[in-house]
Amino acid sequence: MKLIGVPITKTLRTQRRRLKNLSVLLLANVFTAGLGFVTTVTIANTLGAERFGQLAYALAIGGILAVNIRFGMDRSLIRDLSHYPERFNETLAASLLARGFLLALCICVLLLSMAVLPFDTHGISGGMVLVILATALNPLQIANVFDFWEIQGRHALYLCVEKALYFAMIWAVVFWSPDRLGLLWIGASLLTATLFFIGLQYRYAWGRLRPTLRAIPLGEVTRTALKLLAGNKWLWLAGVAALGMTALNQVVLKQFAGFSDLGVFAASFQLAYVAELLVRNIARIGRPILARRTIPGARVRDTARFLTLYLAVVALAVGLVAVPAIATPKIILQVFFAAEYADGFWVLRIFGIYFLFRIIDAVLGQYLIMVRMDRAFFTRAMASGLAALACSLVLIPHFAAVGAAVAQLVGEIILATFSIVATLMHLKRLAKPQQEMNSLEVTQAKPVAVAE
DSSP: OEETTEEHHHHHHHHHHHHHHHHHHHHHHHHHHHHHHHHHHHHHHHHHHHHHHHHHHHHHHHHHHHHHHHTTHHHHHHHHHHHOGGGHHHHHHHHHHHHHHHHHHHHHHHHHHHHHSOHHHHOOOHHHHHHHHHHHHGGGOOHHHHHHTTOHHHHHHHHHHHHHHHHHHHHHHHHHOGGGOOHHHHHHHHHHHHHHHHHHHHHHHHHHOSSOGGGSOHHHHHHHHHHHHHHTHHHHHHHHHHGGGTHHHHHHHHHHHOHHHHHHHHHHHHHHHHHHHHHHHHHHHHHHHHHHHTSTTOOHHHHHHHHHHHHHHHHHHHHHHHHHHHHOHHHHHHHHSOGGGGGGHHHHHHHHHHHHHHHHHHHHHHHHHHTTOHHHHHHHHHHHHHHHHHHHHHHHHHHHHHHHHHHHHHHHHHHHHHHHHHHHHHHHHHHHHHHHHHHHHHHHHSOOOOOO
16 A cells, blocks of 8 residues: 555664664653752752853863754755765765864964963963863764664663763762862763763774775875865854854853852853753754755745644644743752852743744744755854844843843744744745646636537
């Protein structure tokens, strides 16, 4: 039997595989989010707001470097692999070469800045350097390859191994000598776990690739890498612009309010970050499906239906975290964190609202990338990033962490609004020629009356 031209048995096997991937992702998400939350709360309460703010600052600096290392390839690679599968090995090798070069360049810039600027200006300690390096290495992972192969479950298991190693190293110190838990040990734990995680991914992928990446001439890989960088410039610029509502927002908070307020801000965000994990894991299932549904010639009605379903699923999952954060933020903070963090309950409430708009941005932002609206994607990121950064500079000096949360919310509202408008306009533009084609086919199919 066939269903819409596809054998039912094949359809069932595909859906069963996707359901299995989703189940493993959800279980892995429960494990990483649950233990990660407990571990982060323990770190925050052990370090105190001041040193926890230093950790958040190091993660923010690492995030800035990571955006420049990814160069938009975390968003575009699944699209390129899905649309041009015959160039799979060449595209993957080129992306790794480009990211490796950018990693070396960013590390050199970081070390040079630390050498030239006085410590009072950059404020980066040895432990913070390790945290920054671990964060900057994250772009070298190849999650998109596992997404393309639709084996997200395997990648999720590797992620669990990484987190288990990190948690074990942290809790070993917490149990035996809590006073020794500092940024140096946290940074070393992060770096060790990240390197092991990347090694697991490469080991599996290298064993599956036929022919191996070594078979591709270096000159050809280099040319393709340069093309990737040139083709991704708008996505890279979009990522840089979006820093205005994320990492740069935290840098501004540190400069105006200090590490202590940044620690309060980061503690509230860690609670809301559970919603972000849900968004990312559901997106990993939806991204390859959306990539195939946006191949040129795909039916607009089917794409619109899938986007609606996609939004509904993400909204249902995120609502489980966002609604309690909005309704009872102070109680949540008092239950999990030390008393010095409880004053940030308005920050947590604002983050709950923020994630309601994040749903729209996450899903429709993917759509804009899949249909190659890179300039539109950059425009919305630039508008939101500049607006958020402007709000940060105005609000943070007066309202500290709450001002930073409001700035991030303003940027996310702009992202969501722009995504809705751009998606609707694009779907409408695609639907018009398809409607005209359907009308023409109906007209040609009508029988012609013969005069007697």
